[in-house]
Amino acid sequence: MFFIGENVGDKPFVGIAGGLKGGMFVLEKGMELENKEYLLQGWEMVRGNVDKIKNLSLDLLNYGKPSVDLNHQLCDPNQPVREVVRLMTSRAEDGGIDLEMELSPEVEAFRFDPEAIHRCLMDIVTNALDAFETDPRKEKRVWVRTVMPAGWGVEYQVIDNGCGMDEEIRKKIFQSFFSTKGTRGTGIGLMMTKKLIDQHNGVIEVASEAGKGTTFIIRLPA
Ligand SMILES: Nc1ncnc2c1ncn2[C@@H]1O[C@H](COP(=O)(O)OP(=O)(O)OP(=O)(O)O)[C@@H](O)[C@H]1O
Numbered sequence: 111m112f113f114i115g116e117n118v119g120d121k122p123f124v125g126i127a128g129g130l131k132g133g134m135f136v137l138e139k140g141m142e143l144e145n146k147e148y149l150l151q152g153w154e155m156v157r158g159n160v161d162k163i164k165n166l167s168l169d170l171l172n173y174g175k176p177s178v179d180l181n182h183q184l185c186d187p188n189q190p191v192r193e194v195v196r197l198m199t200s201r202a203e204d205g206g207i208d209l210e211m212e213l214s215p216e217v218e219a220f221r222f223d224p225e226a227i228h229r230c231l232m233d234i235v236t237n238a239l240d241a242f243e244t245d246p247r248k249e250k251r252v253w254v255r256t257v258m259p260a261g262w263g264v265e266y267q268v269i270d271n272g273c274g275m276d277e278e279i280r281k282k283i284f285q286s287f288f289s290t291k292g293t294r295g296t297g298i299g300l301m302m303t304k305k306l307i308d309q310h311n312g313v314i315e316v317a318s319e320a321g322k323g324t325t326f327i328i329r330l331p332a
C-alpha cells in the first residue's frame with residue numbers, strides 16, 4: 111500500500127492537486143506492475159480528489175450568494191452516506207480509523223438535493239477524520255448512521271471519538287472562514303453545510319466534548 115499525504119501543500123487546492131498527483135502516481139505504478147490493488151487504490155485517490163475539487167469549486171461559486179440553487183430529486187437518503195463512506199474509506203484506513211456505517215432500512219425515498227447532501231456529509235465526515243490528527247488516540251472511530259425519527263424524512267448522525275471541541279470553538283464553527291486547521295482549512299465547510307441544510311428546512315446540531323469526541327446530527331424533512 112502506498113501512503114501519500116492528503117494535504118501535501120499549504121492551500122486546499124494545492125493539497126487536492128497533490129492528492130491527484132499521488133493518485134496518478136499509484137495508478138501508474140499499478141499499470142507498470144500490473145498490480146490490481148495499486149490500480150484500485152490509485153483510482154479511489156483520483157476519484158476522492160476530483161470529488162473534493164468539485165465541492166470546493168461549488169463552495170466558492172455559491173459563497174457570495176444569499177441562497178444556493180438546489181436541485182431536488184426523489185432519492186434514497188441512504189445513498190449519499192454509501193457514496194461518502196466509499197470515497198473516504200481509503201483515507202480512513204491510512205489514518206488507522208474505523209469508518210463504519212449503519213443504514214436504517216426504514217427510511218424511504220423523498221425529495222431533496224442529493225449533491226448538496228452528499229457535500230454536507232462529505233464535509234462532516236472529513237472533519238471527523240481530521241479530528242484524529244491533533245489528538246491521536248488508540249481506538250479511532252467514525253460512525254455514520256441514518257435513523258428515522260418521527261416527523262422527519264431522515265436523520266444523519268456522524269459520531270467520532272476524536273479531539274472534540276471546547277465551548278469557545280464550538281460556538282464559532284458555523285462562521286465563515288473559521289478554522290483551527292491553519293492554512294490547510296478554508297473554514298467554508300460547515301458554513302456552507304449549514305446554509306444548505308437551512309435551505310432544505312432541515313436542522314443541524316452538534317454535541318462535542320474536548321478530548322472525547324463529537325456528534326453531528328442533520329435532520330431533513332420529508
Ligand atoms: N468532528 C470535529 N472534531 C473536532 N473539531 C471539529 C470537528 N468538526 C469541525 N471541527 C472544528 O470546526 C472548524 C470549522 O470546520 P469547517 O469544516 O467549517 O472548516 P475546516 O474543516 O477547518 O476547513 P474546510 O473549509 O477545508 O472544511 C474546524 O477547523 C475544527 O476546528
Ligand SMILES: [Mg+2]
Binds near residue numbers: 300
Ligand atoms: Mg471541514
